[in-house]
Amino acid sequence: xxxxxxxxxxxxxxxxxxxxxxxxxxxxxxxxxxxxxxxxxxxxxxxxxxxxxxxxxxxxxxxxxxxxxxxxxxxxxxxxxxxxxxxxxxxxxxxxxxxxxxxxxxxxxxxxxxxxxxxxxxxxxxxxxxxxxxxxxxxxxxxxxxxxxxxxxxxxxxxxxxxxxxxxxxxxxxxxxxxxxxxxxxxxxxxxxxxxxxxxxxxxxxxxxxxxxxxxxxxxxx
Amino acid sequence: xxxxxxxxxxxxxxxxxxxxxxxxxxxxxxxxxxxxxxxxxxxxxxxxxxxxxxxxxxxxxxxxxxxxxxxxxxxxxxxxxxxxxxxxxxxxxxxxxxxxxxxxxxxxxxxxxxxxxxxxxxxxxxxxxxxxxxxxxxxxxxxxxxxxxxxxxxxxxxxxxxxxxxxxxxxxxxxxxxxxxxxxxxxxxxxxxxxxxxxxxxxxxxxxxxxxxxxxxxxxxxxxxxxxxxxxxxxxxxxxxxxxxxxx
Ligand code: HEM
Ligand code: SF4
Ligand code: FES
Numbered sequence: 001x002x003x004x005x006x007x008x009x010x011x012x013x014x015x016x017x018x019x020x021x022x023x024x025x026x027x028x029x030x031x032x033x034x035x036x037x038x039x040x041x042x043x044x045x046x047x048x049x050x051x052x053x054x055x056x057x058x059x060x061x062x063x064x065x066x067x068x069x070x071x072x073x074x075x076x077x078x079x080x081x082x083x084x085x086x087x088x089x090x091x092x093x094x095x096x097x098x099x100x101x102x103x104x105x106x107x108x109x110x111x112x113x114x115x116x117x118x119x120x121x122x123x124x125x126x127x128x129x130x131x132x133x134x135x136x137x138x139x140x141x142x143x144x145x146x147x148x149x150x151x152x153x154x155x156x157x158x159x160x161x162x163x164x165x166x167x168x169x170x171x172x173x174x175x176x177x178x179x180x181x182x183x184x185x186x187x188x189x190x191x192x193x194x195x196x197x198x199x200x201x202x203x204x205x206x207x208x209x210x211x212x213x214x215x216x217x218x219x220x221x222x
Numbered sequence: 223x224x225x226x227x228x229x230x231x232x233x234x235x236x237x238x239x240x241x242x243x244x245x246x247x248x249x250x251x252x253x254x255x256x257x258x259x260x261x262x263x264x265x266x267x268x269x270x271x272x273x274x275x276x277x278x279x280x281x282x283x284x285x286x287x288x289x290x291x292x293x294x295x296x297x298x299x300x301x302x303x304x305x306x307x308x309x310x311x312x313x314x315x316x317x318x319x320x321x322x323x324x325x326x327x328x329x330x331x332x333x334x335x336x337x338x339x340x341x342x343x344x345x346x347x348x349x350x351x352x353x354x355x356x357x358x359x360x361x362x363x364x365x366x367x368x369x370x371x372x373x374x375x376x377x378x379x380x381x382x383x384x385x386x387x388x389x390x391x392x393x394x395x396x397x398x399x400x401x402x403x404x405x406x407x408x409x410x411x412x413x414x415x416x417x418x419x420x421x422x423x424x425x426x427x428x429x430x431x432x433x434x435x436x437x438x439x440x441x442x443x444x445x446x447x448x449x450x451x452x453x454x455x456x457x458x459x460x461x462x463x464x465x466x467x468x469x470x
Contacts, residue, residue: 007430008435009463013464078438081394085396085434086325086327087330088331099445
């Protein structure tokens with residue numbers, strides 16, 4: 001690890017690979033969430049499987065958590081080193097003249113996503129852990145849909161989720177394609193990769209936001 | 223034209239420095255930016271004041287010595303040129319122009335607008351060369367066939383004049399564009415293969431040792447580079463470094 005911290009390029013590889021890993025995770029996550037709109041039964045089944053399958057619980061989940069931690073810790077390390085590299089700042093600096101706002105403020109979009117992850121973990125993960133391991137409740141494969149919909153009853157939580165998805169979109173707008181460049185991929189496919197990455201950056205967060213708003217507007221009324 | 227200048231003045235490396243205001247009358251639109259500063263300096267000398275120190279040499283856009291942050295952009299508002307190629311016609315009568323030195327921890331200010339760019343020399347010395355026998359009968363360079371695309375890309379990378387605008391522009395003061403250009407110009411040619419792995423490892427290590435920042439792929443360097451060095455070079459350096467690290 002100390003070798004990684006020492007080389008600027010190795011730090012970039014870590015950032016890019018952990019970022020890409022999180023992108024892949026988002027695909028899985030959004031797919032299951034969409035089920036909560038299309039087919040509550042399938043959503044319950046999938047959630048139950050994810051919640052009780054030992055490979056998911058004890059291999060994939062820890063890997064995901066480590067991936068998130070590696071990504072944002074490395075993000076902080078890079079941010080601190082990059083700030084120090086300037087030394088004395090400019091009196092006048094036109095950052096916007098040669099680079100996009102999103103690319104220059106990955107730490108801001110990242111921090112908002114991180115804060116969101118805190119709330120999101122509290123909302124779902126902490127609740128799950130308490131349900132399963134602390135209160136030691138019996139398995140109930142039908143509870144997930146109702147629990148999820150109920151979460152989005154408060155207006156404030158729906159708003160926080162939607163705003164966070166906008167920031168996630170900005171993060172991916174630059175980050176997704178950037179990770180290819182970091183890994184040394186810049187060739188005839190790059191224009192295509194950039195288009196795909198930007199489409200992804202819009203469509204996936206939009207889907208997440210749609211799901212949150214949908215559940216907020218369609219509460220369970222029995 | 224009448225121009226209002228705000229210029230960074232700093233006596234030496236230890237001085238704190240600060241901005242000083244000057245008003246310059248009679249500036250012609252066909253003056254180069256450096257000529258405008260020459261006029262200012264003549265006025266200052268006539269008044270018995272210290273002239274503003276700034277770097278310059280060829281004044282024809284090929285040496286990379288001139289280096290000014292003008293209104294928050296390296297080499298000023300125009301693209302693909304150095305400061306010596308910038309003309310006052312790019313400004314209007316009554317404009318205020320802020321002039322600062324390149325800012326990077328690895329480029330400490332020597333005096334006023336002059337910074338120490340020997341960090342670039344040390345990166346170059348760490349691996350920016352090829353070893354060839356130089357007897358009285360050198361092998362004809364053209365004897366080695368080189369694919370046209372590779373030759374062109376290598377040549378494009380080699381047009382980097384080491385000005386440091388990439389570092390100055392980058393929000394992270396990263397030297398990746400410069401270093402990658404110097405890695406690429408050899409990596410693309412058969413003559414560069416022998417030392418390829420050591421070259422990229424050593425040059426990146428030196429770049430890090432000098433205290434330049436990391437790359438966030440914002441692309442600011444590419445936009446501000448007077449020679450149009452492309453981000454493809456950074457990707458190539460990243461590939462070369464990855465390959466060299468895996469080989470060990
Ligand atoms: C689902 C969540 C996230 C995803 C999918 C994601 C994805 C990415 C990707 C693909 C990159 C580009 C890497 C590269 O340029 O090589 C990136 C960069 C970055 N991420 Fe994230 N990220 C997420 C969360 C976070 C969080 C929570 C932080 C917390 C601070 C963060 C901070 C950063 C920073 C600072 C960068 C830019 C690093 C640099 O190149 O200087 N990200 N992210
Ligand atoms: S890459 Fe461009 S901006 Fe950077 S030193 Fe070379 S010529 Fe100057
Ligand atoms: S003085 Fe040589 S490039 Fe400007």
